[in-house]
Amino acid sequence: MTMPPENGPGFLKREAVPVLLFALLALVPFAAVLGAESYLLSLVTRVMIFAIAALSLDLILGYGALVSFGHAAFLGLGGYAVGILSAHGQTDALVQLPVALAVSALFALITGALSLRTKGVYFIMITLAFGQMAFFLAVSLAAYGGDDGMTLPGRSRLFGMELIKNDRAFYYAVLLALLGAYGLCRSIVVSRFGRVIRGARENPQRMAAIGFPLFRYQLVGYVIAGTLCGLAGFLLANQAEFVSPAYMTWQRSGELIVMVVLGGLGTLHGAIIGAAAFLLLEEWLSGFTEHWKMIFGPFLVLVVLFARGGLMGAIRRIGGGGHG
């Protein structure tokens, strides 16, 4: 089973799903002209932002088998970096974004170093607890809205200009970020580093026995994932022009896991599809009934009990295509 060459005629066929996906996303604003522009744009923007968060989680959950249940904390950290800096008059993305990423990375470094000392159920519960810690921290920030959250004065500026004030411009900025995040994750997964992470998922003992101190690699992976999710938080705050502790509830962390699993673990475009599926399903179901969770909850249970491999698994089964 040798790998096909990277740019052979098989390229389009193999990459059909992501190519189609991004082409579709690039065309959405044009379709939006037909009607309900702002609704569609904001919905799909939101989908893309969560897709970035789900991608980042897939990196450690799908490829590293690290069931991190506190991932929403990074959404909040990225968001609050924007909010708090704005509240102090610092509205330029050139400052906000690096701070958002740095704060997320630092939090990931500290909590990751502690969590990764443990395994299995302990790891799940500890990441959950650290996520909750971040949540309560946000709640206690009375100066920044506490429980109620805070409204931003406006979207971030770039070099002092309001480049992403326009919804369509913002849409493309987010699309660009998603494309970048996707490309980065793809690159990491097949790189030397990614191979170590994937190896650790399959057999940590074997990896240690050929000379890899796994803790270091998993920690770096955790920090990359957290930082990338911080980017999503930065974008989310900008889209809503609002941040609140609700960004980082543990239910939100659970939803991120659901997105990744719905799309299919360890398939990066699956994370994007999973995020879209989750948010669109939520949108659609809540159109019927305010009690949409009563449908979604059992749906989730059924997916776990009967459908393995998520939506991408289903697509693969139908399409018969393979994915490394």
Next chain:
Amino acid sequence: MSMTLLYVQTLNGLQLGVLLFLIAAGLTLVFGVMDFINLAHGVQYMIGAYLAAMFTALTGNFFYGLALALPSALAFGLLLEFLIFRHLYDRDHLDQVLATFGIILFLNQAVKVVWGAAPLSVPIPEALSGSIRLMDGLLYPVYRLAIIGSGLAIAVLLGVLVSRTRIGMLVRAGASNAPMVSALGVDIGKLFMVVFGFGAMLAGFAGAMVAPILSVEPGMGDNLLILTFVVIVIGGIGSVRGAFIAAILVGLVDTLGRVFGPQVLRALMDPSAASQVGRALAPMLTYILMAAILFFRPGGLFPAKK
């Protein structure tokens, strides 16, 4: 800071600790014996509270309500076990997390449909109303003392159950080597059902007991569940004794930290900064405690396995 406040808050912390223990006891055994991560344990607590509210309203008496709520909570737990959980035991943790997460989504919404979105309130029973003077200047509500008392009583009972009875021995044996227990003729699935049902009932009892002093509302078990995880992690998975010590510890640290954290800081820095920093730090104390304990003992205080 006055001594009276310290006493009152210590009692409050004890009360939180006792509640946490009631929820954690069943959960830690379920983790320990079946290696099963059950996020939906917090909804058992919520269901207990709702059942108590409903039956109290129906019978007009809290004690009748409690008496009816307990078996109902037990039956509900067993139903969930039968319908869903037993199909998840040999799945990996991620599947368990997802499915039990789905159950939470469903039940948090379902109670809204059944009992309405508005919080329910349950009156404190006549016999346990009012406050009692514990010492000079220290008045404490009788009902809260009743919670502490009944919680401690159950802790003692559970301790006896786990350390003295056959079932308790089997549970401890199962937590360290379940296949061997099975090879000696014990139906480990049935044993687990008993543990599970009992754990569900204890969580339900905790919910029923707090119904008169907290508002009964959807999602009320969610945040407590996370604290329960902290308790279990600190105490060591599968250890009831560990869960008890950790629960009391977490209850006290959380309660006293929130009240006295800012006050302690005020001695070190200027008052407004102290109250800001204190308020931000206090809710993190429990988690810092957890991190510190895990740093030195990654398996918790009383790990059940080796």
Next chain:
Amino acid sequence: MAEPALELRDLNKAYGALTVTDHVSLALPDGEFHAIIGPNGAGKTTLIHQISGVVPSDSGSVWLGGRDVTGLSLPERVHRGLVRSFQITSILPGFSALENVALAVQAREGSSFRFFGRAREEARLNDQAIEALEEVGLGKRAGIRAGLLSHGEKRQLEIAIALAARPRVLLLDEPLAGTGPEESAVLIALMQRLRGRMTILLIEHDMEAVFALAERVSVLVYGRIIASGTPAAVRDDPDVRTAYLGEEGG
């Protein structure tokens, strides 16, 4: 006198009241093929865990080429040239055989904190991996997913992985466990070829193999080495026959 390639000094390990290894001392000169035999529960696997750094010792030390490695972790010992295999097959089933070995090359040389470039296509890693695969006779199976290999081939793959790490001392923990006769023959021939090229410590139950391969044999009973010498000497040692084979009173 040259430093031994591997030296164990007074290693001890107990679980609770249960002593598993009891003052084990052993020195392997460079290039020796040494085998440890002993009944189940004698502490052989624990000993390998202690030597390789999977399990910390209660006391005693492990020396590699005259340097104390007792405080080092498993990966660190691998980088010093102490490599092990596992009693229960331990491979990466979802990776190709080639990638299993290439990872060992990657671990040995150069940084793995590279986030760009396709690791799978790095000729530098793959060439050495192919070499190791051919060495064990799996050259033609390089592209197969490791999980799909036969049991015997997996055992060969494990040795290829170990070889790719360029061991100075190789610990083999029951490489023949679970293999059929033909598979055993292939593995024994392979070990025969490795003889003398590196220092090898073999734990094995297959006596024919042990006596055919090893230059010296040590017998571990109740966690203690009760005899050590040439295969013939050990075979005839009355203590060994009593303790190991249960011939009470000869």
Next chain:
Amino acid sequence: MLEVEGLEAAYGDSQILFGVDLAVGQGEVVTLLGRNGMGKTTTIKSIMGLLKPRAGRVRVEGRDLTGAPPYRIARGGLGLVPEGRQVFPTLSVEENLVATAASRFGKARWTLETVYALFPRLKERQRNMGNQLSGGEQQMLAIGRALMTNPKLVILDEATEGLAPLIRQEIWDCLKQLKREGEAILVIDKNVDALAGFADRHVILEKGKVVWRGDSAALMADPVLKDRYLHV
């Protein structure tokens, strides 16, 4: 009592057993011999349901229990003394004995008193935790624990492995006594000479297959047999 026919078993894709036949009658002592790694423990695990057999039949007193969960097989009358003893570390000696005790077939032969009479050492240490015992004491506890389920057949997997000679002798004496009292025993051990003294029949496994079976006299009469299949 116990009949095993054509048992095949595997871990993942490595097959260990290739059709093992075995039978133990009422009050009979049968040994399962062979070098390490020949499939003895795997045979026991497959019999007990701890490993699902790939093919073959396991019958206890005529009842087909192939592939049943371990607890049902145990309740059929098999008492396991597992390899590596596996006493419960967080239970005291007495709790280890009592926790899984049962009497499924009429009046209990084995009670705390009779087990303590068999192993006085356990009585001395009844309050100690399982992980505070020496290897020999753990072995006695594992045997006592199996007896307390009052089985019809006791299965001992390497009960004297890694024990000092004196302790071994004690274990064998205990097995002899059990035999005198009519207990059926299936025992895995490598100490042929010690077992030949009181076992009725022997089965030798080599690479997952039965290569020889016969009584003690036949076994002892054929020195080649021992060298070929059992010895260094």
